[in-house]
Amino acid sequence: MRSQWLSACELSENDLQRLERFYEDIQSDVEQFLGYPCNAIFDYSPLFRFFQYPLNNVGDPYLSSNFRLNTHAFECEVLEIFQTLTDAPKGSTWGYVTNGGTEGNHYGLFLARELLPEGLVYYSQDAHYSIDKILRCLNLRSIMIRSYPDGRMDLDDLRETLRIHRDLPPIVCATVGTTMKGAVDDIAGIQAIFRDLAIHRHYIHADAALGGMLLPFVDNPPPWNFSAGIDSIAISGHKMIGSPIPCGVVLAKKSNVDLIAQSVEYIGTLDTTLSGSRNALTPLFLWYAFHTVGIEGFKRIIPACLEVADYAIAQLNQIHRNAWRYPHSNTVVFDRPLPEVTRRWQLACQGKFSHLIAMPHVTPTHIDRLVADILAAEPIAPLPAMEIVPACEIVPSIPEQDITLVGTANKNLLAEVSAALAAEGLSIEALAAAAAESEGIEVVKLRVDDRERALQILNQNLDIGRCYGQASSFGDREADLVLSKLAYQSVSEDALLVQLEDRPGALAELLKSCRGEAVTIRSIRLLWRGKGKGVVAISTTSPAALKTLLEDRILLS
Numbered sequence: 001m002r003s004q005w006l007s008a009c010e011l012s013e014n015d016l017q018r019l020e021r022f023y024e025d026i027q028s029d030v031e032q033f034l035g036y037p038c039n040a041i042f043d044y045s046p047l048f049r050f051f052q053y054p055l056n057n058v059g060d061p062y063l064s065s066n067f068r069l070n071t072h073a074f075e076c077e078v079l080e081i082f083q084t085l086t087d088a089p090k091g092s093t094w095g096y097v098t099n100g101g102t103e104g105n106h107y108g109l110f111l112a113r114e115l116l117p118e119g120l121v122y123y124s125q126d127a128h129y130s131i132d133k134i135l136r137c138l139n140l141r142s143i144m145i146r147s148y149p150d151g152r153m154d155l156d157d158l159r160e161t162l163r164i165h166r167d168l169p170p171i172v173c174a175t176v177g178t179t180m181k182g183a184v185d186d187i188a189g190i191q192a193i194f195r196d197l198a199i200h201r202h203y204i205h206a207d208a209a210l211g212g213m214l215l216p217f218v219d220n221p222p223p224w225n226f227s228a229g230i231d232s233i234a235i236s237g238h239k240m241i242g243s244p245i246p247c248g249v250v251l252a253k254k255s256n257v258d259l260i261a262q263s264v265e266y267i268g269t270l271d272t273t274l275s276g277s278r279n280a281l282t283p284l285f286l287w288y289a290f291h292t293v294g295i296e297g298f299k300r301i302i303p304a305c306l307e308v309a310d311y312a313i314a315q316l317n318q319i320h321r322n323a324w325r326y327p328h329s330n331t332v333v334f335d336r337p338l339p340e341v342t343r344r345w346q347l348a349c350q351g352k353f354s355h356l357i358a359m360p361h362v363t364p365t366h367i368d369r370l371v372a373d374i375l376a377a378e379p380i381a382p383l384p385a386m387e388i389v390p391a392c393e394i395v396p397s398i399p400e401q402d403i404t405l406v407g408t409a410n411k412n413l414l415a416e417v418s419a420a421l422a423a424e425g426l427s428i429e430a431l432a433a434a435a436a437e438s439e440g441i442e443v444v445k446l447r448v449d450d451r452e453r454a455l456q457i458l459n460q461n462l463d464i465g466r467c468y469g470q471a472s473s474f475g476d477r478e479a480d481l482v483l484s485k486l487a488y489q490s491v492s493e494d495a496l497l498v499q500l501e502d503r504p505g506a507l508a509e510l511l512k513s514c515r516g517e518a519v520t521i522r523s524i525r526l527l528w529r530g531k532g533k534g535v536v537a538i539s540t541t542s543p544a545a546l547k548t549l550l551e552d553r554i555l556l557s
């Protein structure tokens, strides 16, 4: 080789220092890498010698090509492993190693469009942001379906929407592990809706970027793969497996792919992939991971990640951050910390939530440091001598049990609600409420043990008209937005923590005495219940007056 062309090319002292500084920054930032689902633990150094060659996996991995500097053989072995993990029918499944989850989703929806050109795509509010863009690229008609607050696609909404559009074949993009909450869309439920509505032509693409490498390794996963009737699936390679170069796989039914394959003379093979030139190193990395860590290794790693996630939940709930996760997910959702904390720990946020993802490089020590940082930014002393039960349970809230009420701000909605429920002996299990006089709106969201009865009582007693669960133009999602805008700010910034007796009526009495003293409440949230006591965070326009009023019951201000 003409290596003398390169021998005279050296970096200047400045450039060398620049690289050195960058290296040090990366070394330190990887120690605070909790918010994104990318495993930082891998060692591909035995593969470094392949960096010397212009390897390229252009074309179909299963076919021979004129471009021989490729790793197609390794790529096919990797695909076979993913076929096993996803219960794909052997011999009738096709796929390739992509640049990441997004390309896999693009391919899956592209294939769906080629098969069902008049198809209508359904995807949820919690679907990955790439789906919107892909639908625009493909010029596909689509309808966004509501999600439950816990992140799963709302199947009632899907059913209603499908019913209206029965003339168009549906293409459902189901998320297997949503980006923010780790929720898995109910694929069996989606299939049941197709059956009920007698829809025979349909396509399901599964976006399993992270979940596709979790669910094969947990006990009793929900239906998510080819045996659940999906038509294609995308999984990221750089997420759970870990790779210094982003990558992923897409798998699809071979019979479908054959319908759209195009032969290209220039490369002497079929042009079946979205990218032309394709990364040949990433299939080698994935192959290496499966031949070193192996399936057995992942069977140990994933439960260990879930243990760290549970540790994080316990520690975060010690400091009242309402942490929870899905049973099969390493994504821990909790109350959004202050920006200095989210920045330092690279935490992704959405509205009032943040999440951390217990990837293999995340240890209890990282969690302890994060918790210490959250406390330093917003000191909340542990509540004394109380057995703490989170208001938001560790398993996801059952959204059907929440009641959302929207009223005009001057009506004292919360006081009326709590009095009405207390009069009938119903106890409130979880609560968030906020009022914005400027916007003329008050939102109350609560959970009670007997939702039907509570709705009955509220509809009889309140003049507010709009309860979630009834025909409602002000949806749960909008209510959540208002709550996050109002309640989060006020609860986190200047809330007083007040102790209550845990019995029906305690809240109603508190609110009544506030009204008696003309103390205006901006937001209130039930943080904890346990051992006959409850703790609410109250934010008010007149904290001094509230403090005087509730002196003995203030835990922390």
Ligand SMILES: *Cc1c(COP(=O)(O)O)cnc(C)c1O
Binding pocket: 099, 100, 101, 102, 103, 127, 128, 130, 175, 176, 177, 178, 179, 207, 208, 209, 210, 236, 237, 246, 247, 248
């Ligand atoms: C991360 C993610 C993607 C995108 O994957 P990339 O590999 O980053 O392209 C798509 N969908 C979901 C649910 C994800 O979490």
